[in-house]
Amino acid sequence: MGTERRGGRVTLQQIADRVGVSKFAVSRSLSGKDGVSEATRLRVEEAAEALGYSSAQAGPHDIGFVCYDMDLVNSELRMLVQNGVQREAQRLGYPLRLQWTHEPEQVASIAKLSAGLLLVGPHDRQTIELVDAMRIPVVRMGWISPLEPVDQVSGTDREAGQAVGQYLLGLGHRVIAFVYGATAYRGRKERYHGIREVTEVEPDASLHQMWFEENSGFADALRALQAKGVHPTAFFCPHDGLAVTVVSELLRLGYRIPEDASVIGFGDFVAATQISPQLTTVRVHGAEMGAAGVRLLIERIKQGRPPYEPPQRILIASKIVERRSSGPCPPAGPRRKG
Numbered sequence: 567m568g569t570e571r572r573g574g575r576v577t578l579q580q581i582a583d584r585v586g587v588s589k590f591a592v593s594r595s596l597s598g599k600d601g602v603s604e605a606t607r608l609r610v611e612e613a614a615e616a617l618g619y620s621s622a623q624a625g626p627h628d629i630g631f632v633c634y635d636m637d638l639v640n641s642e643l644r645m646l647v648q649n650g651v652q653r654e655a656q657r658l659g660y661p662l663r664l665q666w667t668h669e670p671e672q673v674a675s676i677a678k679l680s681a682g683l684l685l686v687g688p689h690d691r692q693t694i695e696l697v698d699a700m701r702i703p704v705v706r707m708g709w710i711s712p713l714e715p716v717d718q719v720s721g722t723d724r725e726a727g728q729a730v731g732q733y734l735l736g737l738g739h740r741v742i743a744f745v746y747g748a749t750a751y752r753g754r755k756e757r758y759h760g761i762r763e764v765t766e767v768e769p770d771a772s773l774h775q776m777w778f779e780e781n782s783g784f785a786d787a788l789r790a791l792q793a794k795g796v797h798p799t800a801f802f803c804p805h806d807g808l809a810v811t812v813v814s815e816l817l818r819l820g821y822r823i824p825e826d827a828s829v830i831g832f833g834d835f836v837a838a839t840q841i842s843p844q845l846t847t848v849r850v851h852g853a854e855m856g857a858a859g860v861r862l863l864i865e866r867i868k869q870g871r872p873p874y875e876p877p878q879r880i881l882i883a884s885k886i887v888e889r890r891s892s893g894p895c896p897p898a899g900p901r902r903k904g
Contacts (some may be wrong), residue, residue, distance in 0.1 A: 573868045576617045578627075589868075590659045601659055628661040629863060630680030632673050632894070634687025635666040639751065639805065642835045644850025645847040647686055647707060647859075654857035658864060670696050677702060684856075684861045703866035703874075705859045709752045711755065715873060719859040719880045723753045726848045726884045727760020727802075730830055733886055734800045736745060738895035739828065740771045743791065743798035747808050748779050753797045754804040757832065761802055774798065784815040799827055799895050806831040806838045809845050824891065824893030834887055843890030 578596075582589045587606060592600050602610075630650050633644050648664070655662040663676050670693040677683050677696075682703035685693075689708070705717045705819035732744055742765060744758050758775070765771040771839055774796050778787040791798065801816075803809035809831030813823060821827050823843055829848035831838055838845040858880050866874060 575593055581613050585609050593862050596795050607686050621831050628663045628680050629655055630676040630683040631662060631664045632676050632685055633666045634668050634689055636668050637886040638712055643852045650853030651860055654860040682867045684859050684863055701871050703863055703872055705863045707859055715877050717862055717878045720884050721856050722817040722881050723756035724760035727757035728764050729765030729886055730802050731761035739800040739867025741773050742800045745776045745801050745803040745808050745812055802830045804832045806833045806835045806847055810837050813841055823891055826896055828892040830892055846889045847893035848884045849883050849887050850884050858882060
């Protein structure tokens with residue numbers, strides 16, 4: 567077959583258009599990777615030769631996935647996100663480079679070999695600046711600065727807090743405790759602000775914060791509230807791990823759940839169904855978040871180099887999963903002894 571095109575740079579998209587396949591089928595064919603039929607590979611090679619394509623032109627086409635590895639509280643959610651990323655990348659035919667790290671140079675190494683990067687978790691400013699300087703598409707899955715010009719996929723923390731507030735109010739609860747634990751993580755703050763927005767407009771409802779070391783101290787924190795005349799009938803725990811602690815401690819103190827007190831978790835992680843009673847909780851769709859991040863990143867890769875206007879925010883809505891740890895407010899009202 568004679569060469570039909572000379573002058574200028576031949577792109578994978580031109581080859582794809584000629585053959586009638588996707589750009590990344592072309593990439594896999596020319597790189598010798600699996601995932602395409604032998605017939606397609608031969609057609610792609612013939613079209614590449616006809617157009618004058620040189621393998622030296624090939625750039626990186628992998629998707630990079632870098633997950634912050636020091637955030638143990640959210641490790642189960644991060645694994646769900648990773649599973650979603652892997653499945654969606656495989657479904658769409660994109661190779662994936664994956665690493666868990668918090669080291670800026672390691673993140674930069676992955677970024678250099680990738681057509682685009684999914685960056686998950688609270689990476690520091692040095693890491694963000696190194697990645698930004700490479701001018702590749704980036705989708706962040708974690709907290710960002712207000713109006714930061716970057717694409718982001720996230721959950722619905724504040725909205726979930728609002729939904730939990732409405733749920734508990736609907737069950738008749740009017741004295742509600744928000745169980746921070748020991749640390750005010752950003753997501754927990756958002757969930758608190760959400761439930762506060764709902765409860766503060768109800769004249770007979772009150773919301774109270776509880777702070778204590780997460781593996782101990784709940785009973786003392788509860789007694790401190792009760793000494794102030796506050797006797798919660800419902801506890802919203804912004805992580806299932808906290809909810810497990812609260813359930814265990816309430817049972818130890820002689821409470822019946824949900825007859826005397828309701829407990830709501832967050833995450834719908836493994837622990838939610840491994841205790842008795844099983845937790846009512848808020849399911850966070852981590853795998854779906856990962857898949858959405860892949861789709862947005864591929865869209866940006868196809869558009870070319872950033873910046874993109876306007877940056878996108880994609881929210882994956884959570885849902886309340888009702889189990890046995892929640893029920894109507896006790897008819898007698900708040901219990902008086904802890």
